[in-house]
Amino acid sequence: MALDVYGMNVTARSGPNGQAPRCDHLDLLPSVERGAPECQQCLASGLAWTRLLVCLTCGWVACSDDSPGSHAREHYRETDHPVVAALESETTWRWCYIHGKAV
Incomplete structure (x- = not known):
């Protein structure tokens, strides 16, 4: 059994085929309806966004970190x-802010 610096069993937390550990926050997400495909704050401020993200907890749509x-x-x-998650339907990219990584 491999342990991390906190004494936790790394093998039990890892994903399949040695992938990064699974994010437990994914298990807590409800099924949500996505908001309109626009960033309301950007529209109100007259800003343009680069990419839109959807909150998987509540469905709120907002601009990404690479947007102003x-x-x-x-x-x-x-x-x-x-x-x-990325708002585009053709991608499965998701980001956990707590872990600071793609999940």
Whole structure:
């Protein structure tokens, strides 16, 4: 059994085929309906977004960190909703703000 620096069993927490550990926050996500495909804060401020993200806890749509407003991160700071996904339906990319990595 392999242990990490905290004495936790790394093998039990890892994903299949040696992938990064699974994010437990994914197990806590409800099924949500996505909001409109636009960042409301950017529209109100006259900003343009680069990419849109959807909060997987509540469905709020906001701009990504590479957009001038970084409103998705602001939403996380205000709500503690940990996981967002790319709004584009052709991708499975998700980000956990708590772990600071793609999940």
